[in-house]
Amino acid sequence: QQQVKQSPQSLIVQKGGIPIINCAYENTAFDYFPWYQQFPGKGPALLIAIRPDVSEKKEGRFTISFNKSAKQFSLHIMDSQPGDSATYFCAVGGSQGNLIFGKGTKLSVKP
Amino acid sequence: SQTIHQWPATLVQPVGSPLSLECTVEGTSNPNLYWYRQAAGRGLQLLFYSVGIGQISSEVPQNLSASRPQDRQFILSSKKLLLSDSGFYLCAWAPLGLAGGHKVYFGPGTRLTVT
Numbered sequence: 001q002q003q004v005k006q007s008p009q010s011l012i013v014q015k016g017g018i019p020i021i022n023c024a025y026e027n028t029a030f031d032y033f034p035w036y037q038q039f040p041g042k043g044p045a046l047l048i049a050i051r052p053d054v055s056e057k058k059e060g061r062f063t064i065s066f067n068k069s070a071k072q073f074s075l076h077i078m079d080s081q082p083g084d085s086a087t088y089f090c091a092v093g094g095s096q097g098n099l100i101f102g103k104g105t106k107l108s109v110k111p
Numbered sequence: 112s113q114t115i116h117q118w119p120a121t122l123v124q125p126v127g128s129p130l131s132l133e134c135t136v137e138g139t140s141n142p143n144l145y146w147y148r149q150a151a152g153r154g155l156q157l158l159f160y161s162v163g164i165g166q167i168s169s170e171v172p173q174n175l176s177a178s179r180p181q182d183r184q185f186i187l188s189s190k191k192l193l194l195s196d197s198g199f200y201l202c203a204w205a206p207l208g209l210a211g212g213h214k215v216y217f218g219p220g221t222r223l224t225v226t
Binding site for chain 1 (some may be wrong): 145155203213214216217218222
C-alpha cells in the first residue's frame with residue numbers, strides 16, 4: 001500500500017512560471033512533511049518542511065501549502081528558473097517510524 | 112557543522128563479486144543512519160537503518176547487509192552481487208531522538224553498476 005502519492009510524475013514549465021507538485025498521504029499520524037530537491041548524480045537535499053499546525057510555509061521562492069483535512073500538501077516554486085530543474089520528492093514522517101518518500105517529480109524549467 | 116561522506120563515488124563490479132560501501136558522518140554524535148537505494152528514474156527505497164552501534168534494521172529482504180562498527184560509520188555489504196543490485200546508493204543521517212519525524216540529510220551517493 002502506497003502511503004504517500006506524489007503527482008505529477010514530470011512537469012515542464014517556462015521560466016517565471018509557478019510549478020506545483022502535489023502529495024497526498026493516508027495516515028493521520030504523520031506530522032512532519034518535508035520536500036527534497038535532487039540534481040542528477042547528487043544526493044537529495046532537504047528543501048523545506050512543514051508541521052501540521054500551520055497551513056503554509058515560505059522559504060524564498062519555495063512555498064508549502066498544507067491541507068490537513070484533505071491529507072494533502074503541495075510545493076509551489078515562484079518565479080521558477082532553469083536552475084530549479086531537478087527531481088523533487090515529498091515525504092511524510094511521524095514519531096513512530098522513518099520518513100516515507102513519494103516517487104518523485106522531474107521538473108524541467110525551460111528558458 | 113555536520114558532513115556526510117560516502118565512498119567510492121562510482122563503482123563497476125561483475126556479477127558474483129563482493130561489495131563494500133562505506134559512509135561516515137562528522138560533526139554529530141549518536142545519529143540515526145540509513146542506507147537508501149535509488150534505481151534509475153525511480154524513488155528512494157529504504158534498505159537499512161540503525162539507531163546505534165551494532166543495531167541494524169532491515170526494511171527489504173535481499174542479498175545486501177549492513178553494519179555499524181562505530182558510532183558514525185555505516186557499511187553496506189554483499190557477498191555476491193546481482194545485476195539487480197545496480198543503482199545509486201545513498202547514505203543518510205538524522206539527529207537521534209527527534210520526536211514527530213526527523214530531518215534526514217543525504218550523502219553524495221555511490222553509483223554502482225553490476226555487469
